[in-house]
Structures are given as structure tokens and as C-alpha cells.
Amino acid sequence: MIDLATDYLDIDSLLSQQELDLRSQVRQFVDDRIRPNINAWYEDAVFPQDLVKEMGSLGLLGMHLNGYGCGGRSAVEYGIAAMELEAGDSGIRTFVSVQGSLAMSAIAKFGSEEQKRQWLPGMAAGELIGCFGLTEPTAGSDPASMVTRAERVGHGWVLNGAKRWIGLASIADVAVVWAATDDGIRGFVVPTDTEGFMATPIPDKLSMRASIQCDITMENVQLPATAVLPEVTGLRGPFSCLNEARYGILWGAMGAARDAYQTVLAYADQRTQFGKPLAAFQLTQQKLVDMVLEIQKGTLVALQTGRLKDSGRLRPEQISFGKLNNVRQAIEICRSARTILGGNGITLEYSPLRHANNLESVRTYEGTDEIHTLIMGRAITGIPSFS
Known part of the structure; x- marks a missing residue:
């Protein structure tokens, strides 16, 4: 049943x-x-x-x-x-x-x-850890404006620049770093013990606290000719990888939403106010119903997106649909779930506010709401609204 x-x-x-x-x-x-x-x-x-x-x-x-x-x-x-x-x-x-x-x-x-x-x-x-260096202090949504640069020197390359919000960088063994060259943007495989490469964790985060994000600086990092990724030039390379990550996000956000919902469903059944459980109140039931609606719809979006991907028919614009919708709805679900918990909801004893805080980061990385809205807008109208 x-x-x-x-x-x-x-x-x-x-x-x-x-x-x-x-x-x-x-x-x-x-x-x-x-x-x-x-x-x-x-x-x-x-x-x-x-x-x-x-x-x-x-x-x-x-x-x-x-x-x-x-x-x-x-x-x-x-x-x-x-x-x-x-x-x-x-x-x-x-x-x-x-x-x-x-x-x-x-x-x-x-x-x-x-x-x-x-x-x-x-x-x-899991014996080696990697990181991915694209975002810069002054280039987030606009990676084409990156200032990190790789110059050909002799038979190799010299890399200079900075990256920000780079997950895992301080514990990574290898970094994939994207840099501007005379031939366009190229990717480089950089062992993190290379002289001149430094990763520093970003402190005092209100979100993603059980994770690591870093600033990276690269000062005259010398690399062999074999460090460059040979099969791609231009932003097609990093964007292809970002789409892989965005795809996982649209599933993951529904996991956070589901956990928040299940947490407060159990709480509402057990918590008694005015002589009856919270689950018996009409406003609580409305909140729970709204959560179920969006979790089920979001999960179907994720599943259909996955079936399209497995069949080789998935377009990047369709990934934007899922990332934009599912993360946005997941945040609202987690915030609504927190209200059912009352004051108890601001403690770590219950998961919804932790999930909501984390999802603020998820909402921002791999493309903000605004970027995915414009990607969809371009797909719908055929008119690009950003360069």
C-alpha cells in the first residue's frame, strides 16, 4: 500500500x-x-x-x-x-x-x-581529493572576465591569479584550474603541493559549515606542458562540468526538503498544544500539504531530467529548469518547516533551519537564480539578455 x-x-x-x-x-x-x-x-x-x-x-x-x-x-x-x-x-x-x-x-x-x-x-x-578552480574574487557569474592567467614559458606554463569559494581546496591533492591564455580559456591540472599554490579556508560561514570553501592564490606556479587539459578550449569546458554539478543539485535539494518535511511531520504528530497535536490544526495541515506538493513535483522534475540525461537528450536549459525550481522550493519548504517547530526550530536538534541555511549556498553556487532565469528566458524567447 x-x-x-x-x-x-x-x-x-x-x-x-x-x-x-x-x-x-x-x-x-x-x-x-x-x-x-x-x-x-x-x-x-x-x-x-x-x-x-x-x-x-x-x-x-x-x-x-x-x-x-x-x-x-x-x-x-x-x-x-x-x-x-x-x-x-x-x-x-x-x-x-x-x-x-x-x-x-x-x-x-x-x-x-x-x-x-x-x-x-x-x-x-577516495585516496585523492580534487577541487575545481573557476570562480574568482571579481568573477562569479561572469567567468569570461577571469583574470587568472597562464603564460607559455619555454616548454611549460606559468600560472598566476586567484580563485574564491573553491570547495575542498585546502585538503585537495589536485586542482583543476581554469585560466585565460593567448589561445583562450584553458584548464590545467595542478598538484596542490606545487610551489606558489596556496589554499586558505574561508572562515565564519553561516552556511555549509560542515564543508570547506577556500581562497586560492597562485604566484608563479610553474607547470609542465602536460598539465593542460588537451581536449577543450574556451568556457565550454568549465560549463560542461558545471552542468554535471547542477544536475546533482536539483536532486540533492529535494533530499534536504524531504528531510525537513519528515522531521516536522513527526514533530507535529507528537507536539500537543491546546489539547491536541499540532497536526490537527488546519494551518499546520496546509503547511504540510504545500510541502508534499512541492517535494513530489520537484522529485518528478529530477527523475524526468535524469531520464533525459540517460537517454542523451538533456539540454543545459533543462538543467536550469530543475536547479532553479528545486532549490527555490526546497528553501521555502525548509523555512516553512521551521515555523512548525516554533522556537525549537532554531536549534540544531532539528534539521530544517540547518538545511535552509545550507541551501542559501546551494542557491548561489553553480549559477544563481538570476542566471538560471536568464538561461531559461533565452531558451524561451531566443533573445539573450546577458552577454
């Missing part, structure tokens, strides 16, 4: 047994390793680095990539994993996204055979 409180439209019936089995496996990992510890990690601003190899052993790192120790899973399976991880915390899902959808994806899509063999197996196993 369908449980209308958890899966009103019986979306589970649209999933294969393999997809359901993967979901159970990742959900168990979240229940065992993330939920008991996330409050302390969040409060203390600690990323649990000991989970990295565990996630590697579960096949969660670069799971949608093929070969070189990667899982070769479908897009839908990757999305399901992202949803379950973000039900635990956005910071943990963000790690998997930066590692697999950004750093590993860049090397897998555009790297040389030597680069793939050198880095991907260790990254898939």
Missing part, C-alpha cells in the same frame, strides 16, 4: 529495483554515519574527512563516470545518491559533487590518457 505521507504519487514505482537498492544503501550510510554526527560537525565547522574513503568504497565518487575505477552508474542513480546524501547534509553532497561532477568530470571529459590514469582511480577510491 502506498504511504501517502512519504510518497503521495507512488514515485517509487517509477524506479527500477537497482535504483531502489542503491537508494537503500546510501540511505543506510547517511543514517549510520551522517545523522548521528552532523550537528557537531556543523556547529564546530568541521568537514568529516574520514568519510571520504568510505564514500569511495561505496562507489559514490565519480559514480556516473566510466572506467578508471569509476562506478559507471546511470544519471538517475547518481541523482538518487545525491538526494540521499543531502538529506543528511548539503555539505556532504557538495563534497561528492566537487570531487565527481567537477574535478573528476573535467579530467574524464577533457584530460589526456596520462592525466586520467594518474588521477581518476585514486579519486574514485
Whole structure:
């Protein structure tokens, strides 16, 4: 029998047994390793680095990539994993996204055979950590204006510049850095122990506290000719990787929303005011119904987007649809859930406000609401409103 409180439209019936089995496996990992510890990690601003190899052993790192120790899973399976991880915390899902959808994806899509063999197996196993350097202090939504530059010197390159909000950089073994060259924007595979490369964690965050974001500076970083990603020039390279990450986000946001909803549904059943449970009040039921509507719709958006991706028919504009809608709705769901909790909702004992805070970062990175709105507007009208 369908449980209308958890899966009103019986979306589970649209999933294969393999997809359901993967979901159970990742959900168990979240229940065992993330939920008991996330409050302390969040409060203390600690990323649990000991989970990295565990996630590697579960096949969660670069799971949608093929070969070189990667899982070769479908897009839908990757999305399901992202949803379950973000039900635990956005910071943990963000790690998997930066590692697999950004750093590993860049090397897998555009790297040389030597680069793939050198880095991907260790990254898939969680033995090596990667980061992705695109955003700069003065170039967020407009990466074409980046000032980081790579110059040819002799048989190699010299890299100078700065990047900001770079996930994992201070613990990474390798960075994929995008820089302007005389030939256009190119990607470079930079071992982080290279002289002149420095990553500094950004402190005092109100969001993504169980994650790491950094400032990177590069001063006369000398690289061999083999450091460049040979198979791409221009913004097509980083944008291709961003779309991989955006795809995971539209699933992950629904995981955070679902966890917030389930938290307050249980609370509303147990909390008594004026002689009856909160769940008996009409306004509480309206809030719960609105959450169910948007979670079910958002999950269907994610699933259809994944099926399009697996069939090779997904367009970047369609990813923008899911990222814009699902993150925006997830934030509203988490905020509404907090109101059902009353004053208790501002504590870490309950997850909705933590999720809402994290989702403010998710809403901003990999394209703001404004950028995805304009991408969709261009697709709808055929008229670009930004250069």
C-alpha cells in the first residue's frame, strides 16, 4: 500500500529495483554515519574527512563516470545518491559533487590518457581529493572576465591569479584550474603541493559549515606542458562540468526538503498544544500539504531530467529548469518547516533551519537564480539578455 505521507504519487514505482537498492544503501550510510554526527560537525565547522574513503568504497565518487575505477552508474542513480546524501547534509553532497561532477568530470571529459590514469582511480577510491578552480574574487557569474592567467614559458606554463569559494581546496591533492591564455580559456591540472599554490579556508560561514570553501592564490606556479587539459578550449569546458554539478543539485535539494518535511511531520504528530497535536490544526495541515506538493513535483522534475540525461537528450536549459525550481522550493519548504517547530526550530536538534541555511549556498553556487532565469528566458524567447 502506498504511504501517502512519504510518497503521495507512488514515485517509487517509477524506479527500477537497482535504483531502489542503491537508494537503500546510501540511505543506510547517511543514517549510520551522517545523522548521528552532523550537528557537531556543523556547529564546530568541521568537514568529516574520514568519510571520504568510505564514500569511495561505496562507489559514490565519480559514480556516473566510466572506467578508471569509476562506478559507471546511470544519471538517475547518481541523482538518487545525491538526494540521499543531502538529506543528511548539503555539505556532504557538495563534497561528492566537487570531487565527481567537477574535478573528476573535467579530467574524464577533457584530460589526456596520462592525466586520467594518474588521477581518476585514486579519486574514485577516495585516496585523492580534487577541487575545481573557476570562480574568482571579481568573477562569479561572469567567468569570461577571469583574470587568472597562464603564460607559455619555454616548454611549460606559468600560472598566476586567484580563485574564491573553491570547495575542498585546502585538503585537495589536485586542482583543476581554469585560466585565460593567448589561445583562450584553458584548464590545467595542478598538484596542490606545487610551489606558489596556496589554499586558505574561508572562515565564519553561516552556511555549509560542515564543508570547506577556500581562497586560492597562485604566484608563479610553474607547470609542465602536460598539465593542460588537451581536449577543450574556451568556457565550454568549465560549463560542461558545471552542468554535471547542477544536475546533482536539483536532486540533492529535494533530499534536504524531504528531510525537513519528515522531521516536522513527526514533530507535529507528537507536539500537543491546546489539547491536541499540532497536526490537527488546519494551518499546520496546509503547511504540510504545500510541502508534499512541492517535494513530489520537484522529485518528478529530477527523475524526468535524469531520464533525459540517460537517454542523451538533456539540454543545459533543462538543467536550469530543475536547479532553479528545486532549490527555490526546497528553501521555502525548509523555512516553512521551521515555523512548525516554533522556537525549537532554531536549534540544531532539528534539521530544517540547518538545511535552509545550507541551501542559501546551494542557491548561489553553480549559477544563481538570476542566471538560471536568464538561461531559461533565452531558451524561451531566443533573445539573450546577458552577454
